[in-house]
Amino acid sequence: xxxxxxxKYLLSLLVASSCLSLGSCDKWxxxxxxxxxxxxxxxxxxxxxxxxxxGVYVLMKDGGLYGANLSYSYIDNMASLWDxxxxxxxxxxxxxxxxxVTGQVxxxxxxxxxxxxxxxxxxxxxxxxxDVIKTPGLYDAIRGECFALRAYLHFDLMxxxxxxxxxxxxxxxxxxxxxxxxxxxxxxxxxxEYRVAINQDITEAEKYLSNDPIRQYSxxxxxxxxxxxxxxxxxxxxxxxxxxxxxYAVHALKARVAVWYGDKxxxxxxxxxxxxxxxxxxxxxxxxxxxxKALLDKSDNLLVCEQxxxxxxxxxxDKFTQYFSNANLYKGANSTNxxxxxxxxxxxDIRELNQWELKTLGDASTRxxxxxxxxxxxxxxxxxxRLSELYLxxxxxxxxxxxxxxxxxxxxxxxxxxxPVFKNEVDLRKEILLQFRKEFYAEGQxxxxxxxxxxxxxxxxxxxxxxxxxxxxxxxxxxxKK
Numbered sequence: 469x470x471x472x473x474x475x476k477y478l479l480s481l482l483v484a485s486s487c488l489s490l491g492s493c494d495k496w497x498x499x500x501x502x503x504x505x506x507x508x509x510x511x512x513x514x515x516x517x518x519x520x521x522x523g524v525y526v527l528m529k530d531g532g533l534y535g536a537n538l539s540y541s542y543i544d545n546m547a548s549l550w551d552x553x554x555x556x557x558x559x560x561x562x563x564x565x566x567x568x569v570t571g572q573v574x575x576x577x578x579x580x581x582x583x584x585x586x587x588x589x590x591x592x593x594x595x596x597x598x599d600v601i602k603t604p605g606l607y608d609a610i611r612g613e614c615f616a617l618r619a620y621l622h623f624d625l626m627x628x629x630x631x632x633x634x635x636x637x638x639x640x641x642x643x644x645x646x647x648x649x650x651x652x653x654x655x656x657x658x659x660x661e662y663r664v665a666i667n668q669d670i671t672e673a674e675k676y677l678s679n680d681p682i683r684q685y686s687x688x689x690x691x692x693x694x695x696x697x698x699x700x701x702x703x704x705x706x707x708x709x710x711x712x713x714x715x716y717a718v719h720a721l722k723a724r725v726a727v728w729y730g731d732k733x734x735x736x737x738x739x740x741x742x743x744x745x746x747x748x749x750x751x752x753x754x755x756x757x758x759x760x761k762a763l764l765d766k767s768d769n770l771l772v773c774e775q776x777x778x779x780x781x782x783x784x785x786d787k788f789t790q791y792f793s794n795a796n797l798y799k800g801a802n803s804t805n806x807x808x809x810x811x812x813x814x815x816x817d818i819r820e821l822n823q824w825e826l827k828t829l830g831d832a833s834t835r836x837x838x839x840x841x842x843x844x845x846x847x848x849x850x851x852x853x854r855l856s857e858l859y860l861x862x863x864x865x866x867x868x869x870x871x872x873x874x875x876x877x878x879x880x881x882x883x884x885x886x887x888p889v890f891k892n893e894v895d896l897r898k899e900i901l902l903q904f905r906k907e908f909y910a911e912g913q914x915x916x917x918x919x920x921x922x923x924x925x926x927x928x929x930x931x932x933x934x935x936x937x938x939x940x941x942x943x944x945x946x947x948x949k950k
Contacts, residue, residue: 511593514601518705520590521610524617525711527583529779529850532575536787538624539850540797540841540910542572547914548930550797551835564938574944580625581646587618588649603703605679612676616713619669620721620852622646623728626662628941632922633728641943666725673718680715681706686747687754691846710775711849716742716753717777720853723861728920732865739858740866742776743874754855757881763822768847769840774856778849785848788841795827797910798835799930802826806836810905810929816883819906838910851911860907863889864900878903897921905929915939 510516529535537543544550545561552558560568591614594607601607625643642656645665657665681690681702687710689695696707710717719738726735745753758773772778781787791797799805803826807813811820825839859878863871868890875889890896904917918928919939925931 511590511597512600514603514606517590517594517597517601517610518606520586520593521613524583524586524590524614525779527579527586528617528621529781530579531787532579533583534779534850534852534912535781536791537572537576539912540791542569542576543912543915544797544910547918548928548932548935549799549909549914551799563932563935566938566942570942570944573941576941577625577629577944577947580621584618584621584646585649587614587621588646590614591618592649603705604701605681606703606705608676608679609705612673612680612715612718613713615669615676616673616718616721618647619666619673619725620713622662622669623666623721623725626666627728627916627919629943630662630940631659632919632939633730634920634922641940641947663725663729667722670718670722670725673713674715674722677715677718680709682709682714682716682753683745684748686751708780710772711778711780713777716745717853720776720858723858724853727861727865728916736862736865739862742858743855743862756855756859756877759856759881760818760883763818766822767844769823769842769844770847770849770851771854771856772847772849774854775849775851776853776855776858778851781848781850784841784843784850788843792837792839792841793827795829795835795837798827798837800836801834803836805930810909814884817906818883823909840910854908854911856907857913860900860903864896875899901927 510520527533531537531541542558542561545552545558546564548562550558550562552562557569557572560566561572566573591611594601594610594614598607601610622643622645629641630643631641642658643662644654644656645662646654647665681699685699689699690707690709693707696702696704713721719741723735723738723742726732726738742754743756747753754774754776756774758768759771762768762771762773770778803824806824807820811817814820823838823840824836827835827837829835856878859874863875863878866874871890872888876886879886889899901917901921901923904914908914917923918937921927922939923937925935925937928935928937
């Protein structure tokens, strides 16, 4: 029943009137609901408000956003991770020749703001119809998730279209920070105002999610139907909290934002809060050692066990077939590039041994590709933030002694020997890059690290010799004219 209701919502109320049809949009940010009557009716019930929020997550897992282009497809072409065909869209992204792919870039921009508009519509109507929410804790949880999602989406807009953070502010376009659904043109704000707005939304999310059940109950209890059913006081909205922007996902996002803007102290503090989070019985809330079992018994290629936040996609098997079983995304005709160039032929790194496989196509040609997205049971979550990223943030930003301890643990659970992480700033960055490349292949995070470091071509593994790194995607032409 819930799926039917959510689909009905999506058909009647995708909030982005003129921008859903990207070709007919005069101004990308003049966003209003299609029908005010539909919105009024949808938000008159608690179920309607829940479904509206579910609709935002559906928008995010669309193939034009995190369902492909911002996880393993276009954005990983921008990080030079896949082989590409000459004169293709993928080659345009691969070479950072964005003038060749303006339609695809514009679509990403529009879809991110579309999702934000839907979030803002929920925030608007949840206040107008606050009295219809009867379930204890639900009002705070929905508001908290909305503020968190608004920050998450705006931050990715900044990471894609904004300036390189280590360069002067002027080296990149300014963006609009949308806090309401409006028919008026929203002017861009300064980089500092944008940063402040992201952090304000994170602070609001923290406040409203302070009583998130994920803090009290184990992830397994909230994920397993039989265990969840025993928690009588919780509405089913609170099941499977890691497929929502939960309390710890907000702190993970805070760490990601802080390291982007160079606030190492805050980044370390936020990252370690999640790393050190405990259940009531003293066990780790998120356990980095779970990777060993997950990969060795092939039960969890996507490392759902490490995901702080992921998007549940029931159709992930279809996407795996489209992109990976058919080897449309691949690196090399054999294992050499990955095993030798990426992993260094360790012969023991569990990522090297278990997350890649050779595919033989109908014409008997072969391609080497990842099996990360091979769905297994309920492990169908597109990774948005994983625990290993927080380890690497804390290693980069923390005190030397603590950084080394964290790095030793990170390497140990990946079956690697300990090694010095912090000789100097240059070596530290090399080590972080080394692990990011191995860890987040096909997860859409490496491009952002290259941008944050303003990496030259020589530091971009598998880069085409003709690549001229350009880490700032162009705004749609209508936005430039503002």
